[in-house]
Amino acid sequence: MKNKNRLTTKLDQRLLRTVLPALISVIILSIPLFNFPQQNLWIRIIGYAGLYIILGLGLLVHVGLAGMFDLGFAAFYAIGAYTCAFLASPHFNIHLPFLVVILIAGVLAALVGSLICIPVLKLRGDYLGIVTLGFGEIVRMLLMNLTDITNGSQGIIQIDKPIILGLNFSNGKYFYYFIFALVALLLFLLNRVINSRTGRAWLAMREDEDVAQMSGIDTSKYKILAFAIGAFIGGLGGAIFASWQGSIFPDNFNMNVSINILCVIILGGLGNQMGVILGAMALIALPDILRGFSDYRMIIFGLLLIIMMILRPQGFLPRKAPKFEENSSGLPDTKKEVQS
Amino acid sequence: MAPLLQVNGIKTYYGNICALKGVTFEVNAGEIVCLIGSNGAGKTTTLKSITGLLHPQEGSIFFNNEEITLLDAHRIVEKGISMVPEGRHVFSKLTTLENLEMGAFTRKDRTAIQQDIENVFQLFPRLKERAKQSAGTLSGGEQQMLAIARALMAKPKLLLLDEPSMGLAPILLESIFDNIKEINAQGTTVLLVEQNTKLALAIADRGYVLQTGLVSLSGMSKELRESEMVQKTYLGVA
Numbered sequence: 001m002k003n004k005n006r007l008t009t010k011l012d013q014r015l016l017r018t019v020l021p022a023l024i025s026v027i028i029l030s031i032p033l034f035n036f037p038q039q040n041l042w043i044r045i046i047g048y049a050g051l052y053i054i055l056g057l058g059l060l061v062h063v064g065l066a067g068m069f070d071l072g073f074a075a076f077y078a079i080g081a082y083t084c085a086f087l088a089s090p091h092f093n094i095h096l097p098f099l100v101v102i103l104i105a106g107v108l109a110a111l112v113g114s115l116i117c118i119p120v121l122k123l124r125g126d127y128l129g130i131v132t133l134g135f136g137e138i139v140r141m142l143l144m145n146l147t148d149i150t151n152g153s154q155g156i157i158q159i160d161k162p163i164i165l166g167l168n169f170s171n172g173k174y175f176y177y178f179i180f181a182l183v184a185l186l187l188f189l190l191n192r193v194i195n196s197r198t199g200r201a202w203l204a205m206r207e208d209e210d211v212a213q214m215s216g217i218d219t220s221k222y223k224i225l226a227f228a229i230g231a232f233i234g235g236l237g238g239a240i241f242a243s244w245q246g247s248i249f250p251d252n253f254n255m256n257v258s259i260n261i262l263c264v265i266i267l268g269g270l271g272n273q274m275g276v277i278l279g280a281m282a283l284i285a286l287p288d289i290l291r292g293f294s295d296y297r298m299i300i301f302g303l304l305l306i307i308m309m310i311l312r313p314q315g316f317l318p319r320k321a322p323k324f325e326e327n328s329s330g331l332p333d334t335k336k337e338v339q340s
Numbered sequence: 341m342a343p344l345l346q347v348n349g350i351k352t353y354y355g356n357i358c359a360l361k362g363v364t365f366e367v368n369a370g371e372i373v374c375l376i377g378s379n380g381a382g383k384t385t386t387l388k389s390i391t392g393l394l395h396p397q398e399g400s401i402f403f404n405n406e407e408i409t410l411l412d413a414h415r416i417v418e419k420g421i422s423m424v425p426e427g428r429h430v431f432s433k434l435t436t437l438e439n440l441e442m443g444a445f446t447r448k449d450r451t452a453i454q455q456d457i458e459n460v461f462q463l464f465p466r467l468k469e470r471a472k473q474s475a476g477t478l479s480g481g482e483q484q485m486l487a488i489a490r491a492l493m494a495k496p497k498l499l500l501l502d503e504p505s506m507g508l509a510p511i512l513l514e515s516i517f518d519n520i521k522e523i524n525a526q527g528t529t530v531l532l533v534e535q536n537t538k539l540a541l542a543i544a545d546r547g548y549v550l551q552t553g554l555v556s557l558s559g560m561s562k563e564l565r566e567s568e569m570v571q572k573t574y575l576g577v578a
Contacts, residue, residue: 217414
């Protein structure tokens with residue numbers, strides 16, 4: 001009986017890890033291909049979920065990989081978005097190409113991310129959460145009140161449509177594919193990082209910071225690195241949002257956004273990249289899908305969330321088990337040994 | 341020859357509280373030295389000051405003729421000091437093997453790391469049986485072995501052990517202490533912090549008695565065992 005249970009969970013796991021992601025990818029990629037009623041609405045909904053996958057992956061680096069509790073991720077999202085708005089709109093009359101803008105947005109967010117990280121290196125857990133929460137609000141208040149630069153609550157409008165290699169991506173379908181291409185790229189790169197020396201260092205840090213230090217890991221360095229990488233991804237997300245939406249306002253980046261992104265990765269299974277996809281689909285797309293239930297939709301949505309967390313408290317896809325468990329020889333496997 | 345580790349009058353504070361009031365001692369290469377003392381005497385604080393987890397406000401620490409007083413913890417590991425923290429602290433979600441690899445984080449010589457993994461498995465055969473098991477599922481004694489083995493993976497010249505006896509069954513205790521002796525015999529200098537004074541003095545060459553942040557007594561293990569003060573306070577001999 002016990003054995004059978006283990007078998008089913010194993011099957012279950014495999015299903016969740018391979019079949020489901022494949023299925024989702026096919027659905028995502030095929031949505032713009034076929035004509036069906038309300039197609040544009042669907043492109044918008046799923047594309048928006050795609051944006052949240054990007055943001056979720058960024059926050060995943062902070063919370064899931066490095067174990068640094070971050071409640072102010074919207075700050076990096078906002079920095080990316082406003083960078084894009086400044087550099088590609090009539091606001092300052094600067095019109096840089098989209099690919100340049102998105103990179104600058106990421107780099108700037110990463111810079112701010114590492115700067116904010118330095119004074120809080122010693123903080124852990126909830127305390128770090130409070131600091132980042134405050135940071136997120138500071139950024140939003142600055143956007144709101146530096147009216148000369150940011151136009152305050154009027155926001156910035158008429159942001160340039162993204163043009164990549166001469167192709168106008170303002171067409172929803174193209175941009176939709178651009179978002180998911182970026183998702184795929186980020187998934188690939190993050191996977192590489194996780195299985196690198198850096199990933200190992202994060203793992204050790206998250207498990208036990210003191211012991212990580214005593215194992216010779218420069219925790220300050222790896223914390224700053226994690227914050228910079230996560231913020232970079234958040235900045236990319238912001239730039240995408242700005243050019244997709246065409247206009248941005250400080251309220252697009254309030255605390256709710258930070259919490260939502262956090263919910264995405266917790267729901268998906270903290271520490272698992274594939275989980276972020278499921279989390280974003282469930283959390284971002286579902287409320288729109290439930291629109292038919294009009295006023296009751298948020299109640300249904302909330303109930304689903306509660307049921308979900310009771311049934312799978314670790315999220316849709318829990319953190320992957322360490323790779324070594326597949327190595328049955330009992331002896332060190334030279335190939336997977338110590339990545340350096 | 342200058343001692344391997346030289347601690348000169350370090351004063352370490354937790355906020356305003358002075359935990360070490362000028363601790364001085366030395367460890368020569370090849371020795372086993374123990375620090376004994378009751379709760380709150382400053383034993384762990386001393387170790388943490390050496391490894392850079394805490395920084396003393398006054399005094400200095402020299403290792404291998406090099407000042408390490410204010411270096412960061414990870415730099416000190418690179419210099420050749422490894423610490424086995426109190427209460428074991430293994431990475432519980434990682435496997436035994438991965439824990440060992442983590443201990444070798446500062447090293448890049450893959451083949452030598454392989455060899456060293458084999459070596460620690462020889463020292464602790466139990467760990468080899470548990471190689472693929474996640475460390476959280478090991479027994480207390482096995483976790484202690486793993487913590488020691490992980491510290492050895494950094495190839496330290498000096499191994500700091502913080503209360504290896506804590507929470508272990510008496511029979512395991514002896515085998516762990518035999519292991520410590522063997523590690524020392526293979527060329528690693530050991531600084532041992534223990535509440536179990538009897539066992540500590542049994543394997544150490546020399547010892548220091550810490551009392552409220554100061555070294556109150558020092559000497560060869562034999563002398564300490566025979567000292568009236570140690571007998572009364574720590575060995576429970578009337």
